[in-house]
Amino acid sequence: MGCDGGTIPKRDELVRTKKKAEQKDRNSQRSYLWRYCAVSQTLLQTPVVACELGRLYNKEEIIKRLLNKTQDASNMGHIRGLKDVKQLNLSINPAYDSDEQLQGGQSVEGIKAPxxxxxxxxxxxxxxxxxxxxxxxxxxxTRAMKEVPGNSCSSCGAALDRDDVVTINPPAELIPEAVTRMADRRRRAKEAKKEAKRKTGQTEEKPAKSSKKQKIANGSGNSYGAGPSKPGTSISGL
Structure with missing residues (x-):
């Protein structure tokens, strides 16, 4: 018999309904990550930046928090400065309506992405x-990135390093890999900076040595700018 004239749902029907609700909730949470700033939870607005872990932020919010030193340890603790984020070159969706707003109970999935x-x-x-x-x-x-060959960006023509491609909002199981890639990228950048300083130091040092030798050869005194030797003064002891 039914309840109030209705039928009693079977267990498998209840399980299917629960799974659909859970899937819808997961989809909404996933869509939320692509529409809202990871630290302020406000709508993403250009300029948008992304960190090395693929999270999306409003650039103005990042600047404000860096200046005020109010980083969110969970979503921003790895961002030491603007060098740790990249401003994104986003392609506008012609079907997007900027005046379209979320209504009460409406899922973010039902709205066109910007x-x-x-x-x-x-x-x-x-x-x-x-x-x-x-x-x-x-x-x-990701599909387009894999299908397009070559070592240059298909959009701007800049050099493209396939090892320097960052996945946006990666799934939980890929976050450890993103952390490892971030550490490797920072290590390479640090080594490149040291190498650049070393080369710069060598370049600046060579003219200085040459200049000193020239002064000695010309008898122009020491490297502190002393004037030429007086007539009759021997320099054989130098």
Missing amino acids: WICPLAGIEMSGKYGFCFSWSCGCVFS
């Missing part, structure tokens, strides 16, 4: 994977 992949036309909503080049900040769908 940006798309410039090559595949796929919406940047979280349904499909997206990534960006750390070198230039251009954003593409």
